[in-house]
Amino acid sequence: MIGILGAGAFGTALAVTLGREQPVMLWGRRGVAGLDVALSEQVRLTADLAEVEAETVLLAVPMQALGGLLGANGGRLDGRALVACCKGVDLATGLGPTALIAAACPAATPAILTGPSFAADIARGLPTALTLACTDDAAGEALQRRLSTAALRLYRTTDTVGAELGGALKNVIAIAAGVVIGAGLGHSARAALMTRGYAEMQRLALALGARPETLAGLSGLGDLVLTCTSDQSRNFRFGQALGAGAGFDAHVTVEGRATATAVVRLAAAHGIDMPITAMVDALAGGRVTLPQAIQSLLSRPLKQE
Numbered sequence: 241m242i243g244i245l246g247a248g249a250f251g252t253a254l255a256v257t258l259g260r261e262q263p264v265m266l267w268g269r270r271g272v273a274g275l276d277v278a279l280s281e282q283v284r285l286t287a288d289l290a291e292v293e294a295e296t297v298l299l300a301v302p303m304q305a306l307g308g309l310l311g312a313n314g315g316r317l318d319g320r321a322l323v324a325c326c327k328g329v330d331l332a333t334g335l336g337p338t339a340l341i342a343a344a345c346p347a348a349t350p351a352i353l354t355g356p357s358f359a360a361d362i363a364r365g366l367p368t369a370l371t372l373a374c375t376d377d378a379a380g381e382a383l384q385r386r387l388s389t390a391a392l393r394l395y396r397t398t399d400t401v402g403a404e405l406g407g408a409l410k411n412v413i414a415i416a417a418g419v420v421i422g423a424g425l426g427h428s429a430r431a432a433l434m435t436r437g438y439a440e441m442q443r444l445a446l447a448l449g450a451r452p453e454t455l456a457g458l459s460g461l462g463d464l465v466l467t468c469t470s471d472q473s474r475n476f477r478f479g480q481a482l483g484a485g486a487g488f489d490a491h492v493t494v495e496g497r498a499t500a501t502a503v504v505r506l507a508a509a510h511g512i513d514m515p516i517t518a519m520v521d522a523l524a525g526g527r528v529t530l531p532q533a534i535q536s537l538l539s540r541p542l543k544q545e
């Protein structure tokens with residue numbers, strides 16, 4: 241049995257694919273996200289978290305909700321394998337998902353599942369590959385076997401720092417890529433933005449102890465390319481709306497917005513220059529206009545690549 245907390249798009253998609261091969265208990269505060277895919281009879285739904293007794297639990301709530309969920313249920317969840325499926329940096333603490341898990345559930349085995357995957361693609365059974373990161377490699381190997389399916393291929397690493405930061409930072413760069421396209425600056429400008437954004441991701445991640453090969457893998461480069469080039473991405477679409485001066489539904493989950501603010505603080509504390517992240521944070525926060533944001537990037541001093 242696998243437990244999944246968070247019956248939104250991603251939690252439900254994971255229930256669909258995992259439920260094809262094993263029993264799943266999916267917990268949601270209310271209902272199941274609107275995915276037009278039937279759940280197998282191996283998937284049970286519950287609104288009572290106490291019914292989720294599985295030893296392996298996937299945490300598929302938004303990043304900024306993870307701390308509260310763990311704070312309210314840490315005692316009940318402690319001692320289990322807790323696999324974060326969210327992407328971001330916690331605004332309140334500056335921590336990533338596995339550090340939040342470790343703080344709330346010291347006897348748990350924290351892990352993170354992240355990488356290039358739209359929920360709709362997973363739910364439809366399309367082939368996807370993700371990174372499963374766990375500092376305990378033996379536990380990570382067991383989770384890799386447990387959570388891989390015919391269509392969902394997991395690659396394992398012990399570098400949770402790199403895997404988490406790849407997934408968190410790509411959302412911020414995707415907002416910037418959307419701004420570029422929304423503002424009509426063209427695909428060449430987006431390619432430049434993605435490349436410089438990847439350099440920014442590496443700078444911070446390596447400074448925080450990540451391994452370069454992790455950033456060059458599925459959780460970093462892979463997810464960056466997917467999210468910056470598809471209008472299936474909510475972060476990209478949010479950026480497009482910013483670039484076009486259009487509105488955007490505030491109820492849609494856009495992880496890169498809060499993560500940009502959290503990462504600006506993290507970068508300052510470590511003396512890391514992250515101009516694209518700073519631009520996204522200022523633009524999304526309404527502290528600069530679009531022309532000022534674009535000018536802030538185009539007028540930077542020339543330097544070696």
Ligand SMILES: NC(=O)C1=CN([C@@H]2O[C@H](COP(=O)(O)OP(=O)(O)OC[C@H]3O[C@@H](n4cnc5c(N)ncnc54)[C@H](O)[C@@H]3O)[C@@H](O)[C@H]2O)C=CC1
Binds near residue numbers: 251302308326
């Ligand atoms: N949608 C996608 O294609 C993918 C999403 N993810 C990640 O999955 C995480 C969840 O995102 P989605 O499922 O897409 O968002 P969503 O907006 O579709 O669903 C979020 C779910 O979390 C629940 N929730 C929100 N606050 C909560 C709280 N305080 N306590 C308990 N439940 C709460 C909501 O009721 C909703 O069911 C995000 O970090 C996202 O980056 C990762 C890969 C793909």
Ligand SMILES: O=C(CO)COP(=O)(O)O
Binds near residue numbers: 356357411
């Ligand atoms: O993380 C995702 C794809 O890997 C989903 O992207 P969005 O959160 O931008 O929709």
